[in-house]
Amino acid sequence: MAAGERTLILAEGFSADTHYGKTMHGVLRYRRADVVAILDSARTGESEAGVPIVADVDTALAYDPRVALVGVATQGGRFPPAWRDLLRRCIERGLSIENGLHEMLADDPELRPLADDAGVELRDLRRPPPGLDCATGANLDVDARIVLTVGSDCAIGKMTVSLELDRAARERGIASVFVPTGQTGIAIAGWGIAVDAVVSDFLSGAAEQLVVEGRRRGGELLLVEGQGSLIHPAYSGVTLGLYHGSVPHVLVLCHRAGATEIEGSPGHPIPSLRELVRLHERMALPRRPARVAGIAVNTAGLDEQGAAEAVAAAAEDAGLPACDPVRDGADALLDAVLDASA
Amino acid sequence: MAAGERTLILAEGFSADTHYGKTMHGVLRYRRADVVAILDSARTGESEAGVPIVADVDTALAYDPRVALVGVATQGGRFPPAWRDLLRRCIERGLSIENGLHEMLADDPELRPLADDAGVELRDLRRPPPGLDCATGANLDVDARIVLTVGSDCAIGKMTVSLELDRAARERGIASVFVPTGQTGIAIAGWGIAVDAVVSDFLSGAAEQLVVEGRRRGGELLLVEGQGSLIHPAYSGVTLGLYHGSVPHVLVLCHRAGATEIEGSPGHPIPSLRELVRLHERMALPRRPARVAGIAVNTAGLDEQGAAEAVAAAAEDAGLPACDPVRDGADALLDAVLDASA
Numbered sequence: 001m002a003a004g005e006r007t008l009i010l011a012e013g014f015s016a017d018t019h020y021g022k023t024m025h026g027v028l029r030y031r032r033a034d035v036v037a038i039l040d041s042a043r044t045g046e047s048e049a050g051v052p053i054v055a056d057v058d059t060a061l062a063y064d065p066r067v068a069l070v071g072v073a074t075q076g077g078r079f080p081p082a083w084r085d086l087l088r089r090c091i092e093r094g095l096s097i098e099n100g101l102h103e104m105l106a107d108d109p110e111l112r113p114l115a116d117d118a119g120v121e122l123r124d125l126r127r128p129p130p131g132l133d134c135a136t137g138a139n140l141d142v143d144a145r146i147v148l149t150v151g152s153d154c155a156i157g158k159m160t161v162s163l164e165l166d167r168a169a170r171e172r173g174i175a176s177v178f179v180p181t182g183q184t185g186i187a188i189a190g191w192g193i194a195v196d197a198v199v200s201d202f203l204s205g206a207a208e209q210l211v212v213e214g215r216r217r218g219g220e221l222l223l224v225e226g227q228g229s230l231i232h233p234a235y236s237g238v239t240l241g242l243y244h245g246s247v248p249h250v251l252v253l254c255h256r257a258g259a260t261e262i263e264g265s266p267g268h269p270i271p272s273l274r275e276l277v278r279l280h281e282r283m284a285l286p287r288r289p290a291r292v293a294g295i296a297v298n299t300a301g302l303d304e305q306g307a308a309e310a311v312a313a314a315a316e317d318a319g320l321p322a323c324d325p326v327r328d329g330a331d332a333l334l335d336a337v338l339d340a341s342a
Numbered sequence: 343m344a345a346g347e348r349t350l351i352l353a354e355g356f357s358a359d360t361h362y363g364k365t366m367h368g369v370l371r372y373r374r375a376d377v378v379a380i381l382d383s384a385r386t387g388e389s390e391a392g393v394p395i396v397a398d399v400d401t402a403l404a405y406d407p408r409v410a411l412v413g414v415a416t417q418g419g420r421f422p423p424a425w426r427d428l429l430r431r432c433i434e435r436g437l438s439i440e441n442g443l444h445e446m447l448a449d450d451p452e453l454r455p456l457a458d459d460a461g462v463e464l465r466d467l468r469r470p471p472p473g474l475d476c477a478t479g480a481n482l483d484v485d486a487r488i489v490l491t492v493g494s495d496c497a498i499g500k501m502t503v504s505l506e507l508d509r510a511a512r513e514r515g516i517a518s519v520f521v522p523t524g525q526t527g528i529a530i531a532g533w534g535i536a537v538d539a540v541v542s543d544f545l546s547g548a549a550e551q552l553v554v555e556g557r558r559r560g561g562e563l564l565l566v567e568g569q570g571s572l573i574h575p576a577y578s579g580v581t582l583g584l585y586h587g588s589v590p591h592v593l594v595l596c597h598r599a600g601a602t603e604i605e606g607s608p609g610h611p612i613p614s615l616r617e618l619v620r621l622h623e624r625m626a627l628p629r630r631p632a633r634v635a636g637i638a639v640n641t642a643g644l645d646e647q648g649a650a651e652a653v654a655a656a657a658e659d660a661g662l663p664a665c666d667p668v669r670d671g672a673d674a675l676l677d678a679v680l681d682a683s684a
Contacts, residue, residue, distance in 0.1 A: 078475075102543065133420075134576040137607070196543040201419065201444065203542050203579040230582075233627055234476040237545040237583020244578045265479070268629050279624065285575055287610050 001027070001069060001098060001187055006036050008057075008065035008095065010086060014072040015040035015048060018300070019155050019263065023100055024048075024071030026184040030163055036063035038071070039086070057089040068095045069187060073155075078103050087111060096121040100183025102197060125183040126194040128206065135204035139247045140288065142215045142222075145341040148248035149226035149296070150280055152270045153263055154235055156256040157326070158226035159185050161296040164330040165252070165337060166223040172334075177219030179210050181242060185225045195227060195245075196238045203238065207245025221341075224248060230279060233265050240283065247288045250340045251280055252333065253318070256298040257310035273318040293340035294333050295322035343369070343411060343440060343529055348378050350399075350407035350437065352428060356414040357382035357390060360642070361497050361605065365442055366390075366413030368526040372505055378405035380413070381428070399431040409438045409465075411529060415497075419444030419468070419539075429453060438463040442525025444539060467525040468539040470548065477546035481589045482630060484557045484564075487683040490590035491568035491638070492622055494612045495605055496577055498598040499668070500568035501527050503638040506672040507594070507679060508565040514676075519561030521552050523584060527567045537569060537587075538580045545580065549587025563683075566590060572621060575607050582625065589630040592682045593622055594675065595660070598640040599652035615660040635682035636675050637664035 001007055007027070014021040015038055028035060028049045035051050037060045044055040054060045057068075068090040079087075079101060087105070090097060091114045099105050105122040106112060115122045147165065149158035162178055162185075169176035178185070180192030191213070198206045207224075214222040224246045228235030253276060262268040271279075277292045284290040295314045299307035307327055315322035321336040323329075343349055349369070356363040357380055370377060370391045377393050379402045386397040396402045399410075410432040421429075421443060429447070432439060433456045441447050447464040448454060457464045489507065491500035504520055504527075511518035520527070522534030533555070540548045549566075556564040566588045570577030595618060604610040613621075619634045626632040637656045641649035649669055657664035663678040665671075 102541065137575070197541055199444065199539055200542045200545050200580045200583065201538040201577070204576045230625075231627070233479070233586055233629070234546045235543070236586045237579045237581075238542045239579075240572070240582040241542065241579020244575050268627065271628065282621065282624070283572075285573070285610065286613065287575070 001031060001034055001067065002190065005034055006064055006066045007031070007034050008060045008063070008068045009035055009038045009071040010068050010090070011038055011040045011071040012083065012086060013040065013042060015043055015053060020072050022155055023069070023073050023184040023187065026159060027069060027071065027187055029160070030188045036065050057086065057093055061093060065095060068097050070097070070099045070101060073100065073183070088114060091115050091118050091120055094118055094120060096123065098123045098125060098187060100125040100187060100194070102126060125186045126197040128198045129193060132198055132202040132209070133205045134202060135208040135245050139208040139211050139245060142211050144211070144215045144220050144222050145250070146211055146222045146224060146246060146248045147250045147252065147337055147341070148224045148243060148246055149252045149254055150239070150243070151226060151229050151254035152231070152276055153229050153256065153259060154232055155263070156254055156259070157296070157298045158254045161252055161254050161325055162223040162225045163188070164325040165334055168330040168334045169221055169223070175218055175220040177214045177217050177222055179214040179222050179224040181207070181210060181225045181227055195242050196235070200237065200241070203241030204245030207242045211246050226254070229262070230283060231270065232262055233268055243283065244285055247285065248290050249288070250337055251290050251292045252294055252296055252337065253277060253280065253292050254296045254298065255314060257302060257307070257314070273314055277318050277320065291340050292320060294320050294336035296333060297322055297324045299324040299327055343373060343376055343409065344532065347376055348406055348408045349373070349376050350402045350405070350410045351377055351380045351413040352410050352432070353380055353382045353413040354425065354428060355382065355384060357385055357395060362414050364497055365411070365415050365526040365529065368501060369411060369413065369529055371502070372530045378407050399428065399435055403435060407437060409440055411440045412442060415442065415525070421445050430456060433457050433460050433462055436460055436462060438465065440465045440467060440529060442467040442529060442536070444468060467528045468536040470540040471535060474540055474544040475547045476544060477550040477587050481550040481553050481587060484553050486553070486557045486562050486564050487592070488553055488564045488566060488588060488590045489592045489594065489679055489683070490566045490585060490588055491594050491596055492581070492585070493568060493571050493596035494573070494618055495571050495598065495601060496574055497605070498596055498601070499638070499640045500596045503594055503596050503667055504565040504567045505530070506667040507676055510672040510676045511563055511565070517560055517562040519556045519559050519564055521556040521564050521566040523549070523552060523567045523569055537584050538577070542579065542583070545583030546587030549584045553588050568596070572625060573612065574604055575610055585625065586627055589627065590632050591630070592679055593632050593634045594636055594638055594679065595619060595622065595634050596638045596640065597656060599644060599649070599656070615656055619660050619662065633682050634662060636662050636678035638675060639664055639666045641666040641669055
């Protein structure tokens with residue numbers, strides 16, 4: 001999303017889902033001012049974060065959108081067949097599409113000519129930049145403090161924690177830059193590489209490019225958006241490639257209060273936070289040791305007392321500072337990060 | 343390489359290099375009977391494993407090759423510019439090309455029409471199969487004992503160790519299948535997926551498909567070719583994705599005798615074997631614990647006494663059985679693998 005671009009979020013069937021609708025929820029949190037409507041026929045007439053929810057593209061046109069953002073993230077990143085009608089209609093009505101799924105719309109033999117005829121853009125946020133290669137070691141020369149969010153699972157708020165830390169740091173006058181590594185972060189920040197969409201061999205090279213670029217943009221503190229989890233049966237490779245390629249000095253471990261098992265992977269337990277801290281520190285490259293500075297606890301859905309108890313339990317378990325940066329603000333966690341990188 | 347297909351290995355400038363020439367050396371070791379000549383103008387008139395080395399494509403034609411195999415693996419997997427002339431000449435002379443680099447020859451706007459005119463094939467070994475997705479959990483249902491080679495670095499013989507274990511197992515009448523995960527293994531075995539060339543998000547799914555396919559091919563013991571290293575600054579993501587996606591019961595840790603640093607990455611130390619064993623066992627998914635059964639020591643270049651000392655030192659360091667399966671045969675290591683998976 002370009003700055004100020006009037007945006008319709010397409011979230012058909014998923015606007016109430018914080019897991020599969022995480023792109024929508026992230027954009028609503030950090031680019032709210034540019035969102036004019038949300039499309040989800042199951043919730044017509046409702047609203048989300050004050051944004052009206054509409055039934056179809058024609059109704060949405062009353063809000064004068066210029067771009068339709070695909071607001072859902074499906075497992076595997078492909079389009080459910082029913083979505084193609086929706087995309088076609090958007091294009092016919094003159095909307096550009098911004099898409100973060102693995103399926104590349106600009107290569108689509110049906111949608112590409114439609115978009116050309118309509119004079120609209122098909123922007124694939126996950127398309128890797130050309131010329132990627134393996135990491136060269138230039139990451140170790142980046143003159144900035146690098147902070148990576150890691151987690152006990154996917155889709156538990158690593159991007160949000162990085163964005164909240166970045167905001168808190170900038171409010172203190174620190175030259176901080178958020179480094180986007182996934183489609184939602186890219187939609188929000190307007191740059192970045194979706195590391196899960198690059199050829200595996202170039203994962204570390206993509207991560208390296210991102211921290212080099214973050215420094216070039218003036219970052220003295222780089223808040224790198226984490227991906228996946230070292231203990232996730234499907235996504236751990238992306239996590240480790242990003243970890244080693246972004247060469248963080250400091251990690252922030254994110255955890256959803258009460259989670260004991262990887263979501264969607266029954267029988268895959270989440271170990272204790274203390275064990276996760278050790279595992280992550282141990283997996284650092286010897287050339288760039290990393291410390292976990294603190295725990296970011298996602299307490300969404302808990303009441304005040306429940307949240308306070310969950311944060312206290314996490315701090316106790318990990319033996320580290322803990323907070324929920326969304327509920328409590330990110331200042332305490334930022335202090336821990338700055339202490340650890342001093 | 344199809345069975346019995348007369349093969350010219352293209353190794354210009356690299357035929358003496360065991361690192362960048364590892365595809366050539368692997369194919370010479372396991373598909374020697376099908377190799378009729380090697381092209382490397384710097385070593386014209388010499389031979390390698392009894393195969394004549396020739397200066398150019400026209401000279402090679404005397405040996406009646408049907409396919410030219412790209413025998414080098416460059417970092418990043420792209421073609422040095424000088425190679426394009428060589429490929430063009432092969433195509434013009436009626437040879438199909440088998441290529442394991444990241445650059446896809448079948449998509450090349452210059453070589454594709456040339457090959458069509460000449461009626462030859464451009465086979466890209468690293469091209470991912472269509473329709474890959476994330477792992478589904480079907481890997482955990484594979485009714486076979488799964489053995490993965492891991493290592494302290496890249497290009498130290500993980501594929502060779504898997505192939506030697508597979509051969510030793512089949513000699514004992516065990517229904518063993520070698521599971522290829524990289525271009526050289528695919529050239530040798532004629533099937534497989536180069537996991538480093540798949541989109542990162544689908545690493546685990548590709549690894550899952552491979553063990554499912556290994557079982558479908560009758561394997562009760564699956565020897566999965568390892569890739570990279572958990573401690574390699576550029577390739578660790580591929581290693582972990584393959585590890586978690588192939589859900590091994592048993593690991594064999596490969597190490598080059600005397601190596602103390604990652605090759606090509608100065609300042610990146612290799613920890614002790616004991617520490618590497620612990621790290622690898624710790625990184626197993628809790629749902630599928632894995633034990634390191636033994637150490638495969640690459641003693642190439644050492645004399646008999648030096649090799650024996652290196653193997654003894656590795657066994658002592660790791661506290662596990664150790665041998666060099668190329669020098670000593672794989673039986674002792676196979677015993678350790680079978681014990682560990684009993």
